[in-house]
Amino acid sequence: MAADERERGARLGAFQEFAQSAKAWPFEEARKVIARLGDAPRGVVFETGYGPSGLPHIGTFGEVARTTMVRNAFIALTGGTIPTRLIAFSDDMDGLRKVPGNLPNQAMLGEYLGRSLTEVPDPFGTHESFAHHNNARLRGFLDSFGFEYEFMSATEAYRSGRFDEALLATLRAYDDVMAIMLPTLGAERQATYSPFLPIHPKTRIVCQVPIIARDVEAGTITWTDEAGETFETPVTGGAAKLQWKPDWAMRWTALGVDYEMAGKDLIDSVRQSSRICKAIGGRPPEGFNYELFLDENGEKISKSRGNGLSVEEWLDYASPESLALFMYQKPKTAKRLFFDVIPKAVDEYYSFAGKYADEAPEKKIENPVWHISGAAETAATVPIAFAMLLNLVSASNAQERSVLWGFISRYAPDATPETEPELDKLVTHALTYYRDFVLPSKVYRPATDVERTALLELSERLKGMDGASAEAIQDEVYAVGKAHFPVLREWFGALYQVLLGQEQGPRFGSFVALYGVEETRTMIAEALARDAAA
RNA sequence: GCGCCUGUAGCUCAGCUGGUAGAGCAUCCGACUUUUAAUCGGACGGUCAGGGGUUCGAGUCCCCUCGGGCGUACCA
Numbered sequence A: 001m002a003a004d005e006r007e008r009g010a011r012l013g014a015f016q017e018f019a020q021s022a023k024a025w026p027f028e029e030a031r032k033v034i035a036r037l038g039d040a041p042r043g044v045v046f047e048t049g050y051g052p053s054g055l056p057h058i059g060t061f062g063e064v065a066r067t068t069m070v071r072n073a074f075i076a077l078t079g080g081t082i083p084t085r086l087i088a089f090s091d092d093m094d095g096l097r098k099v100p101g102n103l104p105n106q107a108m109l110g111e112y113l114g115r116s117l118t119e120v121p122d123p124f125g126t127h128e129s130f131a132h133h134n135n136a137r138l139r140g141f142l143d144s145f146g147f148e149y150e151f152m153s154a155t156e157a158y159r160s161g162r163f164d165e166a167l168l169a170t171l172r173a174y175d176d177v178m179a180i181m182l183p184t185l186g187a188e189r190q191a192t193y194s195p196f197l198p199i200h201p202k203t204r205i206v207c208q209v210p211i212i213a214r215d216v217e218a219g220t221i222t223w224t225d226e227a228g229e230t231f232e233t234p235v236t237g238g239a240a241k242l243q244w245k246p247d248w249a250m251r252w253t254a255l256g257v258d259y260e261m262a263g264k265d266l267i268d269s270v271r272q273s274s275r276i277c278k279a280i281g282g283r284p285p286e287g288f289n290y291e292l293f294l295d296e297n298g299e300k301i302s303k304s305r306g307n308g309l310s311v312e313e314w315l316d317y318a319s320p321e322s323l324a325l326f327m328y329q330k331p332k333t334a335k336r337l338f339f340d341v342i343p344k345a346v347d348e349y350y351s352f353a354g355k356y357a358d359e360a361p362e363k364k365i366e367n368p369v370w371h372i373s374g375a376a377e378t379a380a381t382v383p384i385a386f387a388m389l390l391n392l393v394s395a396s397n398a399q400e401r402s403v404l405w406g407f408i409s410r411y412a413p414d415a416t417p418e419t420e421p422e423l424d425k426l427v428t429h430a431l432t433y434y435r436d437f438v439l440p441s442k443v444y445r446p447a448t449d450v451e452r453t454a455l456l457e458l459s460e461r462l463k464g465m466d467g468a469s470a471e472a473i474q475d476e477v478y479a480v481g482k483a484h485f486p487v488l489r490e491w492f493g494a495l496y497q498v499l500l501g502q503e504q505g506p507r508f509g510s511f512v513a514l515y516g517v518e519e520t521r522t523m524i525a526e527a528l529a530r531d532a533a534a
Numbered sequence B: 001g002c003g004c005c006u007g008u009a010g011c012u013c014a015g016c017u018g019g020u021a022g023a024g025c026a027u028c029c030g031a032c033u034u035u036u037a038a039u040c041g042g043a044c045g046g047u048c049a050g051g052g053g054u055u056c057g058a059g060u061c062c063c064c065u066c067g068g069g070c071g072u073a074c075c076a
Helices: A003-013 A025-037 A058-077 A106-110 A130-144 A154-160 A164-172 A174-184 A187-192 A244-255 A264-279 A311-317 A320-328 A341-356 A368-373 A386-395 A401-408 A421-441 A449-462 A470-484 A488-500 A508-515 A517-533
Strands: A044-050 A084-090 A150-153 A196-198 A211-215 A220-224 A230-234 A240-242 A259-263 A286-290
Touching: A003 A058, A025 A058, A025 A259, A025 A286, A044 A058, A044 A244, A058 A084, A058 A130, A058 A259, A058 A286, A058 A311, A058 A320, A058 A368, A084 A130, A084 A244, A130 A150, A150 A154, A154 A244, A164 A174, A164 A240, A164 A244, A174 A244, A174 A264, A196 A220, A240 A244, A244 A264, A259 A264, A264 A286, A311 A320, A311 A421, A320 A341, A320 A368, A341 A368, A341 A386, A386 A401, A386 A421, A401 A421, A401 A508, A449 A470, A449 A488, A449 A517, A470 A488, A470 A508, A488 A517, A508 A517
Parallel strands: A044 A084, A044 A259, A084 A150, A259 A286
Antiparallel strands: A196 A240, A211 A220, A220 A230
16 A cells, blocks of 8 residues: 555544534445445545546536545544545447537547447547547546546456456346346347346447347357347356446445445446345445536536536636535535636635634534545645635726736735735636626727727826826826716716726726836727727 | 425535524625725514424424425437
8 A cells, every 4th residue: 555545544533532523424425335344454445437438527527526425424424444445437438420520530439439438439539439538538537636546447457356256146147137137128138138138249339239049068158140140148257248327236246336426327237236236245335325516507517518517617716625625515506617606615624724724623514624625634735715816806907917916915915926826716707707707798898088088198197107196196187087087976977987887996006006107008099999990 | 297406594516314594696885995896894674485293392304285496208
């Protein structure tokens, strides 16, 4: 066992005393695992599954993040004395059913329909196969969050013989497996169903064909392909794979999986796989059904529809920790996952993080940060809220870090990117938010003749005022307004609408001081030129 | 039909092991600014869907009703 795992065990295990009475859901889940161990302590296996026919998505993240939280809770409860593993299993022997429309080399992929994903060439040409490509993406994805896991490829597991024993057990229990599966299937599917999917020796296609005979002694199945040719194929060594639900059951058995969670949509599947698992002599893992994510309109998020938020989108606007917090909170509630939940998640995270460092261990363990960070000593915080930053960035028309930091310094006087690196990350996110949400909604109004005259005069007066104070600049702005407008409000409104393309804006003197005098003059010139062009 | 989730202030939601309801936003008022916005302070605002039950006491546990939502063929 690696040193970092020992360290992890010690770090989490230090909370053993307080973990006993902890009631957050990861602890409740971990207790189920402990209960199943009984009096025979042994290593414990957590599993998460992944289908490599597409890229990892927010559900994948959620599942690994949540499973890791249960694992951490388990380590804490057991004082780090019991080894744990988290297997990220990729079902990459599965056949390619259809060509995803968003990939290059569509024609080439079409020729490999039905083949195992590990035997389909990589349409991007960067990896050994399509599955290898997606597997690499999964690992990169998980690594970027710092998850600790063991990657496992179904293809490798099948071919290595690791599954052989459980596969033979499945063959022996064939009738039982069929008895479990058939009642759950439609009539036409019943006619052709087989738990075993032989790989065609010639075409390499993963075949969905009826089994016409089986030989338990020899460990083979006999079947006929579409052309009428009959084959006898071993169920072992990767010559055949299992249908999904039997596959899950076999995998649990072969790997000794103790815990695996799944989405609510898989409740029935888990039930059937569990029955099969028992039928082949295994013990189904402890489980947990988390709720699905909904989009803004309350509809289920799906990869194919592309509704809701992706991990990438979340990370454009906020931190991984805030996403982890979202996953931690209320896993059994169907939550809407769309942009509006992000600022709240960010600020809640920092709120928890702010308390965390000074909390006593018995309080720490009740803090979501404990689960998110894996019992870290402390957590970085931020002096001002993200919600405020988002207001600030749109109110101030800040398109650059330096301008936004200028405004920030009015609220957190001593803050700089160097002293507040965590805040600097939020600044980046706020600017992205500005670019994506504020900027597109800008509408620049042409200046009236009076406004044009006033703006030109302002530009003249500002000339040479570099380095002047916000107050001095504001005096000039005020003077120009007084000279041309009976109602001063109209002058300021014009500044925002003509120059910044928004109804409201920052106090103008302060804005110019931060934005730059020359830059402001350029802005005026550009605005007037825009009018001329229109 | 079955299963699960959900119904708390105008909106989005918190309310852990039961003790006479909270936050953010919105709205309104005020402070600060030689305009606003932002910021800060305050106010307004809920018979906790409805009805029973357990309890000294329930948003918080149990039952029922009503409303909203999702899953439930195949594929994974």
